[in-house]
Amino acid sequence: MPQPLLYSAFVMDTASHILHGLWRQPDGGQVDFNSLELWTDLVKTLERGRFDVIFFADVHGVYGAPGESITRHVKAGLQIPSNDPAVILSALASHTEHLGLAITSSIVQDHPFSFARKMSTLDHASRGRIAWNIVTNGLSNGARNFGFESLTPHDERYAWAEEYMEVVYKLWEGSWDEGALLQDRVRGIHGDPTKVHRIDHVGRHYRVEGPHLVSPSPQRTPLLFQAGSSPAGMDFAARHGEAVFLMAPAPAFAAQAVAAIRERLAANGRRSDAIKFFQGLSFVIGSTEDEVARRDRALDEAIDYEAMITHLGGIMGIDLDVDALDRPIDSLTTEGARSLLDWVRAAVTDRVPTVRDIGLLASRSSRVSGTPEGIADQLTAWQAAGVDGINVINAVIPGSYVDFIEHLMPVLRRRGLAAQDYRPGSLRRKIFGHDRLADGHPGAAWRGAFGTAPGTVGA
Ligand SMILES: Cc1cc2nc3c(=O)[nH]c(=O)nc-3n(C[C@H](O)[C@H](O)[C@H](O)COP(=O)(O)O)c2cc1C
Incomplete structure (x- = not known):
């Protein structure tokens, strides 16, 4: 029997996250993203289906180059609101x-x-089930929303993230020793002052005195996710990540990314199994090949390609011409999009590829279509490439997850590709067998780093 894969539901608290335009479908429940019940109902469904994680993407600004109109984003609901x-x-x-x-x-x-x-508060409230996807993202509007004149250059953002990690590790791992919270009613001592420490962080971006205001939560540091794909991003993932999200177009590309990050793990003195890799995939499930083909076509027809291309252009920082979807891409000369355009040219060989093909390919590259048995075969191929988990992209909420749980999970369980039940304990314990960061992790180095003398403030 294979190792069971892990399953994450990839969502965002918005109408249009990755597969754009599907909120327009009659069963596109994501249009009710403002309703808390959409999300509480979804997590109950996911737990009944034995999903491991619900993973929320997030932005702190609108996509687009400086000066680009937000008209298309707002009209399409493209991650706004x-x-x-x-x-x-x-x-x-x-x-x-x-x-x-x-x-x-x-x-x-x-x-x-x-x-x-x-x-830390959320980790207490959930009894240790919180995870953080660390991003250093390239949203120039996001930078201006927080008072910066422009976006910090890519690799400098990762250097900044190193300091950010140092501050939060000092607070989560170092500020409170084990056993500091006594709550001794008889002696009237709530906390042991010799075990609560200031961190006195002074760095390029931050000055933080401490102590951390929250007592140690079940995991202390939340489970750390990351999705860097550049060399600096992979270095960062190999230092800090415990799970890494991939969006590889095929298993062979995932194998390359896994190998590149594993190599870096060794260089950082971490075990080669210290990171779980999650591949992002969407699913079209049918009971026969005919039904699969019909559903595939229906999905292709329902997608808003203008929004797909606006989003892709936004991620790459270029303004693709979405007003001319049928324009041949041969006439595009954008430097920034060269690798994307080469990919489209390589994939479309029977005719002249157009701007629409960019969106079509992006919507299909992460799609797995088939009968439940056929999909299980494809997931076996992803697993053989080194993937430990699947980050399930939705077309509609909750329908995509209901279909996955009802039609696919039973087959995946039977074939050993999904676990039968949850393991007890915190999220990190469920996945790695222990509550706290592993010893070789850089965050663990801050344990006990701040001495034993009772602290003062402001001295
Ligand atoms: C599955 C997945 C989810 C991501 N989620 C977010 C997100 O929610 N917000 C964000 O700003 N960036 C997100 N990213 C972008 C990554 O954080 C990262 O910037 C990107 O993969 C490029 O890597 P690089 O920064 O090393 O060049 C995501 C990437 C992937 C593959």
């Missing part, structure tokens, strides 16, 4: 017992002191 997932997480915790709760937060959008406090 978008709510703050951290705010609804405690409600989701109270409706579930086992499901991991992952949010994305960028180093730009929150000061590390308040972020560490918020995550």
